Amino acid sequence: MPPPDGAPRTGAASWAPWTSLAALFAGLVVTVVGSTIVAVATGNTSDLKDPPPGVNIALTLFQNVALISAAVGFAFLAKRPSAADFGLRRPLQLRRAVWLLAAVWAAFYAFSALWVTALGLHETQELPDRLGADRSTLNLLAVVVLITVIAPLGEEIFFRGYFFGSLRNWRGAWPAAISTGVIFGLIHLGSAPAGFLVPLGFFGFGLCLLYHFSGSLYPCIALHALNNSIALGATLKWSWQIPVTMVGSVAGALLIASVLARVLGEDRTRAAGLTRMA
Numbered sequence: 001m002p003p004p005d006g007a008p009r010t011g012a013a014s015w016a017p018w019t020s021l022a023a024l025f026a027g028l029v030v031t032v033v034g035s036t037i038v039a040v041a042t043g044n045t046s047d048l049k050d051p052p053p054g055v056n057i058a059l060t061l062f063q064n065v066a067l068i069s070a071a072v073g074f075a076f077l078a079k080r081p082s083a084a085d086f087g088l089r090r091p092l093q094l095r096r097a098v099w100l101l102a103a104v105w106a107a108f109y110a111f112s113a114l115w116v117t118a119l120g121l122h123e124t125q126e127l128p129d130r131l132g133a134d135r136s137t138l139n140l141l142a143v144v145v146l147i148t149v150i151a152p153l154g155e156e157i158f159f160r161g162y163f164f165g166s167l168r169n170w171r172g173a174w175p176a177a178i179s180t181g182v183i184f185g186l187i188h189l190g191s192a193p194a195g196f197l198v199p200l201g202f203f204g205f206g207l208c209l210l211y212h213f214s215g216s217l218y219p220c221i222a223l224h225a226l227n228n229s230i231a232l233g234a235t236l237k238w239s240w241q242i243p244v245t246m247v248g249s250v251a252g253a254l255l256i257a258s259v260l261a262r263v264l265g266e267d268r269t270r271a272a273g274l275t276r277m278a
Contacts, residue, residue, distance in 0.1 A: 014078040017170035020163045024183065027070035027158065031063040053132025057142050060131070064154030071162035072264075083261035086161035087217030097214040101223050104206040108227070112199040123193035125235040133236065147232050148249035152224035153256055159184050159204060160211045160220050173212045181205030203227070221257055225249040 075081035083089060091097035115121075128134075133143040159180055167176035185201025192200060207220045229249045233242035 015075060015162070015166035015169060016078070017167050019074045019077065020166040023070040023074040023158070023162060023166075024067075024187075026074070027063075027067040030066040030070065031059070034062050034066065035059050053130065053135055053139060056131050057139075057146060060146055061150060064150050067158040068154050071158045075162065081264060083264040086157055086165070086264070087211055087215070087220075088157075088161070088257055088261040088264065089216055089218075091214045091216040091219060093214075097210075097216060097219045100210050100214050101219045104210045105223055105227070108199070108203045108206055111202050112196075115199050116195075119195060121193070121195040123195050125192065125231065127191050128232060128235050144232065144245060144249075145252070148225055148229045148245055149252040149256070152221055152228055152249070153253045155184075156207070156217055156221045156224055157257075157260075159187075160207055161217050164208045164211065168212070173208070177205050177208035177212070180208050218254060218257065221253050222250045225253045 071086070072081065075085060127147070128143055131143045131146065132139040134140070163183070164176050164180040167179055170176065181201045181204040184204025184207075185197045185199075188197060188200050207224065210223065211217055211220050226246050226249070229246040230242060232238075233245060238245075
């Protein structure tokens, strides 16, 4: 399925579909190797499956960096990638992108509510506890930045910007979105309650469609940051902190994404658009 009329036709068309799984495998292998090195260096080899909060934070950050590096590295196998190849460009129709974001978000919450009600799920997120959100103010700040800024940025660049982008060359957008959604749900095994993997897969599927039909990764990064902010705030039983985190996480994630876009390189017109978006 070709991109909708007006959507950018990026260099992702030159990415072979098989590289999606290869890049994922490479990113995970680097993460495992890095985890082992950190465990050995810090003397935590006996706690490799349940490392201390500080180590857990470092490893989670490292995983996101590894995934982004794998995506950029495999993209270089085809040609030198630009920011636009990963969807890091302004939506051609901003109003349409906002409506699409709202629609995907509403569909995700509706599906999640039905799923939780049907299965009677009462599980809560354990990731903030494993990262030591309750240990200190510094730890809490690190957890907030990691979950609401770094994770949305890293996962969107990899799963939507590269994984979905390359799979889309196989059988089109819809099969690619379904496949990416499934993998996106499974990749959270261990960091999210098992009962919520299906809703997360649905969320990943919706984010793929948001990227495809808006022509930009920015709405996906924003929605992911918003969702993680609410989920984290609910887990920590926050009140006024939730809207503050939502605004800060979106601004921070988009700012970092715009900086990364400049590093990858775009033409002057696109760069100006990214500046306005950030």
